Amino acid sequence: MNSPFSSKNLRRFSKSITCKCLVLVGIALFFRALFLSYSTRNSSFLFRARYMSDSSSTAHKFLEVPQIVWGLNNQKIAFARACLTARTMNRTLLMPSLSASLFYKEVDKLRPIPFDKVFQFERFNSLCNGFVRLARFSDVRNRTHSFDLEKGSGRRWTVERDLEQLKQFATNEFEVVRVVGKNPFLWHDHWPVKDYAKVFECMVVVDEISREADKVVKRIRQGGGDNRIMTGLVPFVAVHMRIEIDWMIHCKKLEQRLKVSEICSSKREIMERVGNISGLKTPTVLYLAVADSLLDEESSVLTGWRDGLVPFEKKKLGVKEEVYGKYSYLIQSAIDYEVCLRADVFVGNSFSTFSSLIVLERTQKMRRLGFTSACEDGENEWRSYAYNLAGGSKGVPRRWMTNMTHSSLEAISYGSSSVSCSSE
Ligand SMILES: *[C@@H]1O[C@H](CO)[C@@H](O)[C@H](O)[C@H]1NC(C)=O
Ligand SMILES: *[C@@H]1O[C@H](CO)[C@@H](O)[C@H](O)[C@H]1NC(C)=O
Ligand SMILES: *[C@@H]1O[C@H](CO)[C@@H](O)[C@H](O)[C@H]1NC(C)=O
Ligand SMILES: *[C@@H]1O[C@H](CO)[C@@H](O)[C@H](O)[C@H]1NC(C)=O
Numbered sequence: 114m115n116s117p118f119s120s121k122n123l124r125r126f127s128k129s130i131t132c133k134c135l136v137l138v139g140i141a142l143f144f145r146a147l148f149l150s151y152s153t154r155n156s157s158f159l160f161r162a163r164y165m166s167d168s169s170s171t172a173h174k175f176l177e178v179p180q181i182v183w184g185l186n187n188q189k190i191a192f193a194r195a196c197l198t199a200r201t202m203n204r205t206l207l208m209p210s211l212s213a214s215l216f217y218k219e220v221d222k223l224r225p226i227p228f229d230k231v232f233q234f235e236r237f238n239s240l241c242n243g244f245v246r247l248a249r250f251s252d253v254r255n256r257t258h259s260f261d262l263e264k265g266s267g268r269r270w271t272v273e274r275d276l277e278q279l280k281q282f283a284t285n286e287f288e289v290v291r292v293v294g295k296n297p298f299l300w301h302d303h304w305p306v307k308d309y310a311k312v313f314e315c316m317v318v319v320d321e322i323s324r325e326a327d328k329v330v331k332r333i334r335q336g337g338g339d340n341r342i343m344t345g346l347v348p349f350v351a352v353h354m355r356i357e358i359d360w361m362i363h364c365k366k367l368e369q370r371l372k373v374s375e376i377c378s379s380k381r382e383i384m385e386r387v388g389n390i391s392g393l394k395t396p397t398v399l400y401l402a403v404a405d406s407l408l409d410e411e412s413s414v415l416t417g418w419r420d421g422l423v424p425f426e427k428k429k430l431g432v433k434e435e436v437y438g439k440y441s442y443l444i445q446s447a448i449d450y451e452v453c454l455r456a457d458v459f460v461g462n463s464f465s466t467f468s469s470l471i472v473l474e475r476t477q478k479m480r481r482l483g484f485t486s487a488c489e490d491g492e493n494e495w496r497s498y499a500y501n502l503a504g505g506s507k508g509v510p511r512r513w514m515t516n517m518t519h520s521s522l523e524a525i526s527y528g529s530s531s532v533s534c535s536s537e
Contacts, residue, residue: 116172150278160274177291182212186466191298193312196245200285205248213441233417241315242385306519310477318472325436326451326510332430333400343474351456354467356380357404376464378501386500388419392492395421463499464528472497476515476536488534499532
């Protein structure tokens, strides 16, 4: 009788189990050896990673970025880039500091200001829910062990290598990955315009800034409150007019470097093209968003506009001290940004980042209303123009919508003359 439970079979059976076990142990030892040889090469990293492995993998992982600097526009772009970096790494962005002042090099004067003093924190997370998320530093369980990620630099640090690095470090065990060094504006860009637009939509200014913008917009629509000029509320065109000396020097250099002749517009050219915008009612108020340096030279920007267009700047409106004067550079820019955003018509320079961001947001608002193109030159809501580029003829400004299909934000960060009336 040869029952499967005979002692002989049982012995053979147990022998084969022993064999299998030995093989498995062998395999395990082999992989362990591989792992160890790898870990001696990367000892500090793996040691620190194992040190942290008690933090459960389901817990949140975070990304920390350096203080965000420069003007409002560059700070908005840098912030969005930090959010999208965190998204690529499957991490939550720790709320970064913005900078209240515009100092480029004197680091000690870069007055840090928390993101939530300018933009609404909870609102951001609810609007961007499922896309990107912000966390507070108090959400981190243990900040003593974070991983410092140094981004590469130089010509050999390509976009591809940068993205590879982000993906590689996304999976590491550390609760916090901290990017050290360069500010996010200078990082490589890996994201399409649509992704940036989504982040910008979630950035809603805090109530205080919004109320100040309301105050300015109301004063504009009342024509400065002088009922000899007009009664009731009138439409307004915001013109982001860059003709100050600093800009003129910058744009002339840019024209030479890029071999483009349509970057610098003179005051006369801006006045002619804005005056030729179709369908403006009379009277219409022009809000001239100009550099402070132009306000002091007894405002020659206020004269020379065609009849029916009533120009104002901050000083003539009486809001320079009353509203803007109370705030830091960054908040002043944020108020101006809101005012231009809310204008019936916006006219800017396609080589200005400030103008480009406003047009991007207005384009997004138009698309939400169902318009992907504005080529008919009708009087749609949220319409925008570039005064530095000729439209249908030389004397009219070009209708401007942001091309939402671009695969990077380059045209918006650095300006472009290939601007059109369609968003696709
Ligand atoms: C953070 O982690 C370190 C090292 O693991 C430990 O010594 C320290 O007590 C931890 N702190 C807290 C607050 O858990
Ligand atoms: C992030 O998570 C998603 C889904 O959980 C996964 O498909 C993706 O590979 C992860 N990305 C990285 C860089 O780990
Ligand atoms: C634009 O306006 C100017 C006057 O400011 C006028 O001479 C010119 O013909 C206009 N151009 C067009 C195309 O309407
Ligand atoms: C928008 O950008 C895409 C991709 O860069 C391009 O193919 C398309 O022609 C552009 N559209 C317009 C209206 O310029």
